[in-house]
Each structure stands twice: as C-alpha cells, then as structure tokens.
Amino acid sequence: MANTTRVPQGSPRTHRISRGHWTTVIALSVAVAVVSVLIGTVKIQLGPAAVVLFPIIWAVVIGAILGTQRFRPVSPAARAVATLLLEIGIVVFLARLGTQIGPTLANFANIGPAIVLQEVGHIFGTVILALPVAVALGLGRVAIGATWSIDRESFLAYAIQRFGVRSPEYRGVFSVWLLGSLFGAVFISLLAGFLGGLSIFDPRALALGLGLGSASMMLGGAGALSLLYPERAGEIMALAALSNLVTNIVGFYAGVFLSLPLCRRLYTFWSRIFGRDDDGRRINRRGPVGSTGNAASAASPTDTAAPQPAIDSDPVVRPTGKTMLLAYAVVGVSGLLMNFIGTKTFAPSDILGMAILLVLTAASFRLAKLVPSIPSSVWVLGIATVLSATFLPSSSLIAGLTGHLDVILLGVPTLGLIGLTVGRDIPALKSLSWRVVIVALITYTASFIAAAALGQTVLHL
Structure with a gap:
C-alpha cells in the first residue's frame, strides 16, 4: 500500500498525497531541469542589446x-508536493548565494551607500511611475495595491490583514504577486539582459x-547579467544578493510606513x-471629484473596473520527519545532478557542500518559526x-x-x-x-530601473 500524507483538517481540499504524486513531481522536475541545462544559453541580438x-x-x-x-493535468x-520542494529549493539557492557574499564583503565597502539607496528606488519608483498609469x-483603488x-x-500577507481579501487594494496586490510569481523571473531576466547589452x-x-x-526575479536577472559579463559574474551575483537581503530586511517596513501612505x-x-x-x-467633471464617495450615477456605465481574480488552493503536505527528509534529499540530489551536467565535472566535496546548504536551509526554517517576523x-x-x-x-x-x-x-x-x-493559477490568470x-x-x-539609476549615480559620484 502506498505511503500517503494526509491534508490537515480544515484544509479547503482533501486530496490524498501519495507516493505516486511524489514520483511524478520528482521525475518531471528532474526531466525539465536536465532538458533546460542541455539546451543551454541562447543569445538573441537585438541591435546594440x-x-x-x-x-x-x-x-x-x-x-x-x-x-x-x-x-494529463498535474x-x-x-x-502540493512541487510547492514543498520549491520552498526548500529556493532557500537552498539563497544559502549558496550567502556563501558567495561572505568572502567578498570587504570588496563592497566603498559602494555601501549605493546598496542602501537602491531601496529608495524600489519604494518610490513604483509609486511615482506606475501609479498614475494604473x-x-x-x-480604481486596485491601483493602490498594484x-x-x-x-x-510579505506584502500579500499584510494586504490580507490590512485591507481584507474582498478589498480592491488586496486584488491589486494579489494580481501583481501572481504575475510576478509566474512570469517575474522571465521578465526581469529579459529586461536585465536587454539593459545590460545597451x-x-x-x-x-x-x-x-x-x-x-x-x-526568483533576482536569480533570473543576475543570471542574464552574468552571461553578459562573465568576468564579473561572481560580483554581480553577490551584489544582487546583498541588495535583495537589504530589501527583505527593511523593504517591508519602508513599504508599509513610507510607500503605502505616499501611494494613497x-x-x-x-x-x-x-x-x-x-x-x-x-466621473462627471462637473460633479464632485475625490478618492472616496464618488457617485455611481456620474460614472460611465461602459467603463468598468478590473475583475477580481479567483483564488484557488491546493492541499498541504504534512511536514512529518520522513516527508521532510525525503524533500531535502530530492532537492539536494537534483541540485548535484544539475551541477554535474552543467559543469561536466564532479568533486566529492560537492556532496559535503550541498549538505552544508541543506543544514543552513533547515536551520533558517526553524528560526523563521521561532521568529515569524523574519522570513527564512x-x-x-x-x-x-x-x-x-x-x-x-x-570561511x-x-x-x-561549496566553491x-x-x-x-x-x-x-x-x-x-x-x-x-x-496550473493552479489558471482561473486567476x-x-x-x-x-x-x-x-x-x-x-x-520602474522598481528595477529606478533602483539601478540611483545605484549608478552613487557609484559614479
């Protein structure tokens, strides 16, 4: 009989998660990764970029x-299995980035102000440039959340508590979060590669x-820049990770206390x-105009607001000791396999290096549970x-x-x-x-370019 993981009571769905689901996801994810690595890099020249x-x-x-x-739909x-592996895999990736940052910290002492000021670009670039378009x-008020x-x-969680899931502000947050989760890495990588080529x-x-x-967005963009500037790949990855760390630490609070009030x-x-x-x-220009309380009779009946995205949900894998051990093993082995296929070499120390990354990942999840205000x-x-x-x-x-x-x-x-x-998000899309x-x-x-422009200014003062 197949070993199963049941969904906790109260879950919106009660699908049984069996050994077959694990096998399917592992096989598909490894196959996709192998094909992707074998395809390799394709560079399309568009003029100077x-x-x-x-x-x-x-x-x-x-x-x-x-x-x-x-x-044969997933x-x-x-x-649910893919989501669990995804959560672990992205933190393992961040652990490896952290091991690249540490040895190079001293090299970035002279650009410290640029790392801090880039956050200003992330906070206000979206509000100043994107809000009027929205x-x-x-x-409508969806524009505030978007x-x-x-x-x-973190912003999605805040919007649920601050505005509620039926609010226009939450619909805006949800829409941008969903699009970013699905296509953000691809879009930012193309944008970074295009700007880097110019x-x-x-x-x-x-x-x-x-x-x-x-x-994922940082990974996509840094990967594109590393290919354009291979001699500076390590510096690019470290700087991007440092910048992302600053955003994760102070960006949420700056967004809540500075960006949101300004946006409203x-x-x-x-x-x-x-x-x-x-x-x-x-609205009728001759009538009262304001941010709230506008008369519906003054609005054009053919000019409708943006629809509310449907929110779908999957079951949740119960995090038992055996389940988590399997998940960590899958992430570790698949990572080692891709590294071997991509580099065409294997060093015994790679296994110990991956073990260190997995231990750091497990520790970060544990600490995030103890201190929920700081994500893993x-x-x-x-x-x-x-x-x-x-x-x-x-060091x-x-x-x-891990080198x-x-x-x-x-x-x-x-x-x-x-x-x-x-596939989970098709109705919402x-x-x-x-x-x-x-x-x-x-x-x-706007967020990317505004932050890059501020960084450019500080770096060349």
Whole structure:
C-alpha cells in the first residue's frame, strides 16, 4: 500500500498525497531541469542589446507547458508536493548565494551607500511611475495595491490583514504577486539582459537594482547579467544578493510606513487629475471629484473596473520527519545532478557542500518559526553570509566545500517547479484584466530601473 500524507483538517481540499504524486513531481522536475541545462544559453541580438535565454528561463517555460497541458493535468496533490520542494529549493539557492557574499564583503565597502539607496528606488519608483498609469487605465483603488510595491509574499500577507481579501487594494496586490510569481523571473531576466547589452548602466548598478525582494526575479536577472559579463559574474551575483537581503530586511517596513501612505495620497491626486472614481470609472467633471464617495450615477456605465481574480488552493503536505527528509534529499540530489551536467565535472566535496546548504536551509526554517517576523530567506542569507565571511575561521572550510557548486545550476530545478505549479493559477490568470498586466510590468520595470539609476549615480559620484 502506498505511503500517503494526509491534508490537515480544515484544509479547503482533501486530496490524498501519495507516493505516486511524489514520483511524478520528482521525475518531471528532474526531466525539465536536465532538458533546460542541455539546451543551454541562447543569445538573441537585438541591435546594440541582446535578449539572453538561459537554462533558468527554459525551466520556467517547459515547466509551465507541462503544468498547464490538458492531456494529463498535474493534479492538486502533485502541485502540493512541487510547492514543498520549491520552498526548500529556493532557500537552498539563497544559502549558496550567502556563501558567495561572505568572502567578498570587504570588496563592497566603498559602494555601501549605493546598496542602501537602491531601496529608495524600489519604494518610490513604483509609486511615482506606475501609479498614475494604473489610475489612468481605470483600476480604481486596485491601483493602490498594484503599485505601492512589487507585492511579494510579505506584502500579500499584510494586504490580507490590512485591507481584507474582498478589498480592491488586496486584488491589486494579489494580481501583481501572481504575475510576478509566474512570469517575474522571465521578465526581469529579459529586461536585465536587454539593459545590460545597451551598456548604459554599470553592471554593478543593474545588479543592485535586482534586489526586488524576490529570489526568483533576482536569480533570473543576475543570471542574464552574468552571461553578459562573465568576468564579473561572481560580483554581480553577490551584489544582487546583498541588495535583495537589504530589501527583505527593511523593504517591508519602508513599504508599509513610507510607500503605502505616499501611494494613497498620490492616488487621491491622480484620481482628480484623470477623473476616476474608486471603481475606476470615469466621473462627471462637473460633479464632485475625490478618492472616496464618488457617485455611481456620474460614472460611465461602459467603463468598468478590473475583475477580481479567483483564488484557488491546493492541499498541504504534512511536514512529518520522513516527508521532510525525503524533500531535502530530492532537492539536494537534483541540485548535484544539475551541477554535474552543467559543469561536466564532479568533486566529492560537492556532496559535503550541498549538505552544508541543506543544514543552513533547515536551520533558517526553524528560526523563521521561532521568529515569524523574519522570513527564512532573510535568515539563510544572513547566516550563510556571516559564516562564510573572512573574519570567521569557518570561511575557508565553507568556501572549499561549496566553491564548485554553480548557483545558477542549483536554481534550475527550483524554477522548473514554479512552472509545474502554474496550473493552479489558471482561473486567476484568466480573470486578470489586461490593464493589471500592463501595470504589473510597469511596476517591475520602474522598481528595477529606478533602483539601478540611483545605484549608478552613487557609484559614479
């Protein structure tokens, strides 16, 4: 009889998660990762710039095709397994990034102000540039949620508590979060590669701009820049990870206490300028105009607000000791396999290096449970950075054991898992207004470019 993991009571669905679901997900994720690594990197020249398609992008695309096909759909139970492996895999990737940051900390002392100021770009770039577009397109109060940040997981949780799941603000946060989770890594990698090819920005400034608070977006963008500047790949990855760490530590609080109040005030201003009510409909210019309380009779009946995305859910894998041991083993072995296929070499120390990354990952999850206000991504980056810093005796040991593990190759299976879970969000994607998609892309672009521009300014003072 197959070993099963039951969904905890109270879960919205009661699918049985069996050994077959684990086998399916493991086989699919490994196959997607192997094919993606074998395809390799494809560089498409567009005038002076270039679009770089590398294994991480192939993994997302191929995984998404498998995750949305109708012939043999990926079941909710299988997606639950993929979600668990994804959560572990992304933290393992961050652990490896942390071990790259520590030995190079001293090299970044002279650009410390740029790392801090890039957060200003992330906070206000979206509000200043994306908000007026969102209001003009008729999103109403959805525009507030869609543009006060790039809406990663911590902001989504805050929006649920602050505004409620039926609020327009939450619909905006949810839409941008969903689009970013599904397509953010691909979009940012293409954007970073294009801007990097133009040679307008210092690659270090672009790396700083990638600290968007999303590990997958940062991974995609840093991978594209590393291919354009292979001689500076290590510096780019370390800077992007440092920037992302700063965003994860202070970005949430800055967003809540600075960006959101500014966004709400500017929303009132832009609503008056464009003549829109809180539902995004046009109002009679001769009538009262404001951010609240606009008369529905003054709105055009054909000018409707953005639809509310449907929210789907999968079962949850019960985190028993045996289940978690299996999940960690799958992530570790698949990472080692991709590293071997990609580098065409294998060192016995790779196994010990992966073991260190898995231990750091497990410790970060434990610490996140003890201190819920600090997510596991912040814990693992901080701990790995400190332990690998040159002022500690552990630095040389960790560097020696993990040095052969390619961080990009470790991230390929994880990005493939993102694609496999896309099927869960198809109903929500179908209900998204095209206006929300445009605003989401502007939000990502504005945040990235504004932060990179500030970094560029500070670096060249």
